[in-house]
Amino acid sequence: MTQIETHKGILLKVSRIYFDAVEDQQDLFQEIILQLWRSHASFKGNSQFSTWLYQVAVNTALVFFKQKKRQPKQLPLAEHDVAAEPAYDNKYERQLACFYRAVHQLNKIEKALIFLHLEGRSGEQMAQTLGMSAGNVRVKLNRTKKKLQNLTEVENHEI
Amino acid sequence: MKFDEINDAMKQQQAGDLKIPASIDQLAKSQLPIRLVHMRMVSEMIAQLSIMVIFFSAPFVIKMHEQPKATYLILMFLTAMMTVGYVLKMYGFVRHNSKLNHNSRDTIRQYIFDLKILLETYKTAIVAGSLLLPLALAALFLGAEQVDVSLYNKLFMLQLSAGQLLLLVSTYIALAVIIYVVTVKWSDSLYGHQITKLEAVLAAYSETDEAMV
Numbered sequence: 001m002t003q004i005e006t007h008k009g010i011l012l013k014v015s016r017i018y019f020d021a022v023e024d025q026q027d028l029f030q031e032i033i034l035q036l037w038r039s040h041a042s043f044k045g046n047s048q049f050s051t052w053l054y055q056v057a058v059n060t061a062l063v064f065f066k067q068k069k070r071q072p073k074q075l076p077l078a079e080h081d082v083a084a085e086p087a088y089d090n091k092y093e094r095q096l097a098c099f100y101r102a103v104h105q106l107n108k109i110e111k112a113l114i115f116l117h118l119e120g121r122s123g124e125q126m127a128q129t130l131g132m133s134a135g136n137v138r139v140k141l142n143r144t145k146k147k148l149q150n151l152t153e154v155e156n157h158e159i
Numbered sequence: 160m161k162f163d164e165i166n167d168a169m170k171q172q173q174a175g176d177l178k179i180p181a182s183i184d185q186l187a188k189s190q191l192p193i194r195l196v197h198m199r200m201v202s203e204m205i206a207q208l209s210i211m212v213i214f215f216s217a218p219f220v221i222k223m224h225e226q227p228k229a230t231y232l233i234l235m236f237l238t239a240m241m242t243v244g245y246v247l248k249m250y251g252f253v254r255h256n257s258k259l260n261h262n263s264r265d266t267i268r269q270y271i272f273d274l275k276i277l278l279e280t281y282k283t284a285i286v287a288g289s290l291l292l293p294l295a296l297a298a299l300f301l302g303a304e305q306v307d308v309s310l311y312n313k314l315f316m317l318q319l320s321a322g323q324l325l326l327l328v329s330t331y332i333a334l335a336v337i338i339y340v341v342t343v344k345w346s347d348s349l350y351g352h353q354i355t356k357l358e359a360v361l362a363a364y365s366e367t368d369e370a371m372v
Contacts, residue, residue, distance in 0.1 A: 013169055096168040118166050 004033060007053055010119065014057045017115050018065050020104045027068075032060045054119065055129050058112050065108045102151035110144040117141060192353035192360075193270065197257065199349050200249050207246055211239050217299055227302020227311050234295035238288045245284040252277050264361060271357050278346055282339075285346075289338035293331060 004011070011032050015025040035056050103114055109130070116126045126141070127134040214235050218228050256270060301311040313319060319327065 009170060012172075016169070016172075092164065092168040092171075096165060096172065099165050099168075118162060118169070 003049055004036060007050060010050070010053060011057060013118065014061050014115050016100065017103055017111050018061050018108070019068070020100065024068060028061060028064050031064055032057050035060045051125070054116065054121065054125075058115070058129055061115075062108050062112065065111075098152055099148075102148055102154075105151055106144065106147065109140070110147070113137070113141045113144050114148065117145075192356045193256070196274065196350055196353050197253050200253050203349070204246050204249055207242050211235075211242055214295075215239070221299065222304040223299070223302045224304060224308045224311070227298045227308070227315075230315065231295050231298040231302060234291050234298065238291045238295065241284045241288050245281050248277060248280055267357055267361055271354055271361070274350065274354060278350055281346060282343060285342040286335075286339050289342065290335050292338075293334050 011029055014032070015029045018028055019025045036053065039056060103111060106114065112130060113126065116129060121129070123134045123137050123141075126132075127137045130137065132140075215232075218231060223231070252273060256273075297314060298311065300306065301314060302308070314327070317324065
């Protein structure tokens with residue numbers, strides 16, 4: 001649990017990238033922790049703890065995202081259940097909100113690529129985590145970054 | 160797009176509602192009984208449907224007189240309808256709960272409640288089936304061509320003395336009671352223990368909440 005606490009930021013990041021609703025973020029966050037707990041015995045220490053944690057977090061997010069997509073969306077019961085758009089204190093918060101809105105429009109693999117890119121993972125590390133070739137990762141990452149750029153430009157224009 | 164700035168903003172973002180659970184043990188302990196229950200239910204559904212197929216094909220293996228054969232098939236049909244009923248309920252329960260994440264106290268509480276209701280339905284269906292099944296089996300064995308059909312007629316036309324009838328009814332009731340008791344013990348061993356474990360997890364959640372207050 002101490003190691004999870006130390007690397008909590010990674011889990012928060014992946015939960016927020018994959019889901020916009022707080023309940024879904026909480027569910028994914030808990031599910032990743034559960035999977036880490038369950039598979040901790042199989043962690044042989046051949047790689048760094050953080051590398052193993054990325055693997056588990058991304059795999060869990062991919063499966064969980066697919067399961068959640070199948071469930072019907074729950075609508076709020078009353079107006080007060082709908083969270084109001086928060087007021088942004090500074091341009092970084094605005095930028096972050098815009099980024100999240102754009103990233104939530106990506107598919108699950110694109111989200112994983114952006115998450116790993118934000119974490120500073122190399123192409124080879126991303127390829128190992130996602131089970132893809134390094135070349136494929138490079139191409140997909142470039143496309144995803146361009147797509148994200150276009151989406152954020154649209155978001156900025158709408159704001 | 161400046162990913163460095165995005166990264167810095169993300170690091171500064173508060174955890175908000177995303178919290179590490181007070182005890183991962185409680186979370187994990189609740190998942191294992193749930194998965195065990197689902198696995199056992201799936202096995203049971205397959206077993207029940209297979210048994211139904213075997214019972215329905217018995218008249219094609221054992222040559223029977225016509226009337227006992229019809230009696231057997233009617234009784235098996237009624238038993239099968241009850242079996243299909245609770246198998247469908249079980250299937251619905253497993254399917255609905257497989258989609259949910261039972262990682263909060265409320266969902267575990269609801270799961271326990273739904274499971275208890277399902278088990279009551281299961282026991283009721285088994286009791287009803289256990290009252291029909293002895294008759295069906297009697298029709299099967301007494302109605303076989305190798306057996307004198309007059310035995311079947313005596314039993315099913317109630318051509319028995321008062322004493323024989325009383326003995327038959329008593330035996331029948333005793334058999335039904337035995338089947339009921341065995342069924343209850345069987346379902347408790349399959350699912351009852353897991354319910355107890357889940358209730359213990361719920362109690363542990365409450366103790367943790369009290370300690371945190």
